Ligand SMILES: *[C@@H]1O[C@H](CO)[C@@H](O)[C@H](O)[C@H]1NC(C)=O
Ligand SMILES: *[C@@H]1O[C@H](CO)[C@@H](O)[C@H](O)[C@H]1NC(C)=O
Ligand SMILES: *[C@@H]1O[C@H](CO)[C@@H](O)[C@H](O)[C@H]1NC(C)=O
Ligand SMILES: *[C@@H]1O[C@H](CO)[C@@H](O)[C@H](O)[C@H]1NC(C)=O
Ligand SMILES: *[C@@H]1O[C@H](CO)[C@@H](O)[C@H](O)[C@H]1NC(C)=O
């Protein structure tokens with residue numbers, strides 16, 4: 376038992392190291408390839424993507440390929456900016472998840488407001504994964520409440536009828552811990568299950584005005600967004616981009632085309648922002664680089680789920696969970712990342 380756990384933990388750690396080096400190669404990896412980072416700038420473009428990454432991952436984390444696909448497919452200028460926040464998993468300490476998510480929500484709103492005021496002709500797109508998915512939903516619908524043994528401050532919903540809410544073209548989130556099942560925007564075979572925490576009626580009402588431009592994905596067996604679905608395997612939290620990024624990119628590109636057509640109909644002058652999509656790389660701005668820490672993210676979130684559920688129906692993890700294995704995986708991941 377010990378040996379097989381050790382062996383699989385070792386494999387997990389090693390696969391992180393291998394996968395972190397290349398995109399696209401889905402699973403436990405982050406997308407920080409130069410062609411993706413080159414799209415990062417907050418200059419005014421026709422379409423601008425805000426990205427909230429998952430816990431403990433490098434910017435922009437797992438959503439890099441999705442960003443790239445969308446900007447590649449959009450027939451206009453397009454770039455992205457990261458929502459700046461720590462993305463601490465609860466593994467990093469007691470009560471750290473909530474302040475992290477609060478910061479993401481606050482910064483995300485401010486960044487969207489600032490950008491939309493500075494770039495009034497730009498259409499906004501919002502993506503989020505894991506903790507970042509919760510953050511994105513909190514930005515739009517309002518957030519707050521108990522989760523992962525802490526209490527997140529509440530924030531109001533973003534008004535759909537004024538800037539920046541009125542400039543939102545599309546939003547897609549994947550594997551959110553704070554979610555409610557069976558919404559019109561729920562997608563994936565875990566759609567019928569509440570997350571680690573559910574959204575309040577008020578928060579759902581806050582999301583409702585965005586339902587026509589929102590897709591919220593949850594996989595069955597994802598310990599974060601669908602705890603209690605059996606078998607819960609961590610791969611179900613990693614597989615969103617392998618499974619859904621093509622359809623999400625197609626959906627966003629289609630919406631952008633409709634938007635472009637409408638813009639052309641409304642005015643004869645197709646005056647679009649002059650900025651090109653080819654952005655200056657921010658590789659040298661001290662942003663974190665790809666690392667093996669995403670393993671810790673999922674490991675941690677799964678452990679969080681387990682502890683959060685300790686009083687109720689404790690979910691079973693087929694890949695094992697709990698302090699000693701977590702510490703073991705963390706040790707191996709850190710060791711491997713130093714290779
Ligand atoms: C939270 O994340 C930031 C990086 O995003 C890191 O510097 C900090 O040490 C983390 N905090 C904890 C408690 O782990
Ligand atoms: C979602 O809807 C399905 C089908 O109606 C139902 O079985 C399930 O209990 C609902 N989920 C939640 C969390 O209420
Ligand atoms: C799911 O969450 C909603 C609140 O958003 C709650 O009304 C409902 O009872 C929950 N369903 C289950 C099965 O826990
Ligand atoms: C644009 O105008 C044309 C011609 O009037 C019409 O056929 C088309 O449906 C319009 N497109 C949109 C997106 O409104
Ligand atoms: C085009 O005009 C319609 C009707 O006035 C308006 O609802 C829509 O937002 C406009 N679209 C663009 C892209 O300006």
Ligand SMILES: *[C@@H]1O[C@H](CO)[C@@H](O)[C@H](O)[C@H]1NC(C)=O
Pocket residue numbers: 416418650651652653654655
């Ligand atoms: C972004 O804006 C800055 C300042 O206006 C400008 O110097 C830079 O060339 C722009 N970058 C791109 C990629 O357009």
